[in-house]
Amino acid sequence: MSSNTQVLNERSLQLLKTLVERYISDGQPVGSRALSKDSDLNLSPATIRNVMADLEDLGLVHSPHTSAGRVPTVSGYRLFVDSLLTVKPLESKDLTLLHQSLSVNEDPNNVIGTASRLLSELTQMAGVVTLPKREVVCLRHIEFLSLSHTRVLVIFVTNEQEVHNRIIHTSKIFSPAELQQAANYLNSIYSGRSLDEVRKALLKELQDDQERMNQGMLDAVKMAQLAFDQDNKKDDYVLTGETNLMGFSELSDMERLKNLFEAFSQKQGVIHLLDQCMKADGVQIFIGEESGYRAFDHCSLVTSSYSVSDEVVGVLGVIGPTRMAYEKIIPFVDVTAKLLGAALNPKSTTPL
Amino acid sequence: MSSNTQVLNERSLQLLKTLVERYISDGQPVGSRALSKDSDLNLSPATIRNVMADLEDLGLVHSPHTSAGRVPTVSGYRLFVDSLLTVKPLESKDLTLLHQSLSVNEDPNNVIGTASRLLSELTQMAGVVTLPKREVVCLRHIEFLSLSHTRVLVIFVTNEQEVHNRIIHTSKIFSPAELQQAANYLNSIYSGRSLDEVRKALLKELQDDQERMNQGMLDAVKMAQLAFDQDNKKDDYVLTGETNLMGFSELSDMERLKNLFEAFSQKQGVIHLLDQCMKADGVQIFIGEESGYRAFDHCSLVTSSYSVSDEVVGVLGVIGPTRMAYEKIIPFVDVTAKLLGAALNPKSTTPL
């Protein structure tokens, strides 16, 4: 009772910290004797047992069974991560590797994959990076190519360098010249404007100005509409090193592992989870069940959003068992996010 | 000795067949009593024991330990699949589903994924489909778009509808007009010709005719070369339902499973294996170690190449444990390959 106010004193916290650290490095439930030796506080195992009983009452640690040591709970990890953790600076060789691999001169089409690979290889867990997604997507260029019959290949470029392509079915057969003309018309009017804007403008043109337009322009507008309509922005991510997750004892249960990997293939849930991290900036952490996705119940996710020219465009992170070396992973994710953002910035590209 | 010539008589084969069938459906080593009841031959367990001893001598079956039944070896499965198997026709509901999902009107960009999904969902194993790869790739259209500084986005279309894009770095800064001119030049000369041909011709032009060409043409040729050089034909595949493989007892060993999934992510080995199936047409089967890839030691792979307009362009198949229902999987893979080939045929596209 009276101890309740004093429970989270310096000493208890110190002990919890050592316990979590010890458990993270060993993977074994931590007993009072081990803690007594590990912590700098000179306390006997008996005293520590009393403190641990308190920590258990508060739901910060938990005993797998009566005569095992204690293991941190999700709340225990949370408290540890939020207040007790002393982050370790990145090892300089890792830092060098990151800088080299994520330099601004790399091909932006590969750099996402590289980032994911670095995350997984250097942490020996799974790395994930969402594809960058600009808030405002600008139409850069559009092009039509006639295929067989009424099928037309539409190629359009957005945001300087993202190439999309779709096949649309038209109501009549167009000649190459007609298609060229249509593309020219659209490029001259809509190039440089945002896709949303373009979509709206197209709709308006179709409704209002039908009589004013010639057939070519009308066809162009109709085709563009078809193409953009299908353009449901496919958010996606690159995941690497999933196999690193096999063999963590926490995930040795085949049912769990299967659920986790199914979540990875379905993508949808993972995307939703990662999207939440877009809002906050800086490193964000989901421990165990905190994520709200059953498949991730025994995993932790350390994420950070990344930005290009001060606009948040994506999220990257590391997925591993709850028992992971947070003090190393957190700065690692942080730095990777910053470097990736910089590498994607087209303005900073250095000439050859 | 003298029995050696008579060993593979009708009766032994019949027994081997029943044994394999029984093992495939049960997953338990098959004993003489069970076999005695299962087979139509009216033989006592004792007789069957004698026959099985012979089969074991020939390496067709194998005892996990002295008092367990027999299990087919790879050679046993091989003999079964090659000579004993009675294929079951596809269930009509599966056939209908295949026809609906792989119709010629589907978007060719999705149809590969659909095929893979069908393979995995209907077999409850993993489905794999290589991306179609024409022997001769024709250049259809090329386009340059200037990005920042000396970076140029090259978009080119091959084989009617495959869109590629790369970013190249040029030695000088080009104006949009210059780029347009270069593209026009290339399109006028090389459109419709095979990529190999184009590559060679470009090289030749650079070597021979430098003095005859004006600067614009020269630039065009140089840029095209840069773009095509990087075009290492990325053969790739779509794999679905890997998670179905978790939970097969044969693959419950985490080490094996990890190796298998690592092979899936590395892709390279799998691609090489699948490439071998391109040569043969019709259904081809690798049982266990036959594939030569350690990761597949406990898996079987049932594949078939698929063709568009009589040209083999890809391979699809099903990956599962060696103990799989070959008699169902084989016709299934066969039909899927034929339907996929048909669905990809651009000529047969029906107008809307």
Added chain:
DNA sequence: GCTGGCACTCGTCTTGATGGAGTGCTAATT
């Protein structure tokens, strides 16, 4: 408030016993 001591709990590991499934061999049968 901290500590040493002690009884107790629980999980793990080993051992041994039991039962069942299936075999190989041999002798009898067809």
Added chain:
DNA sequence: AATTAGCACTCCATCAAGACGAGTGCCAGC
């Protein structure tokens, strides 16, 4: 000569019992 019945044997799976060790909770003393 091929088939079968019978029998001894092997091996695995399962279970129970016991020893062991790690760790706890609690109490009494410092």
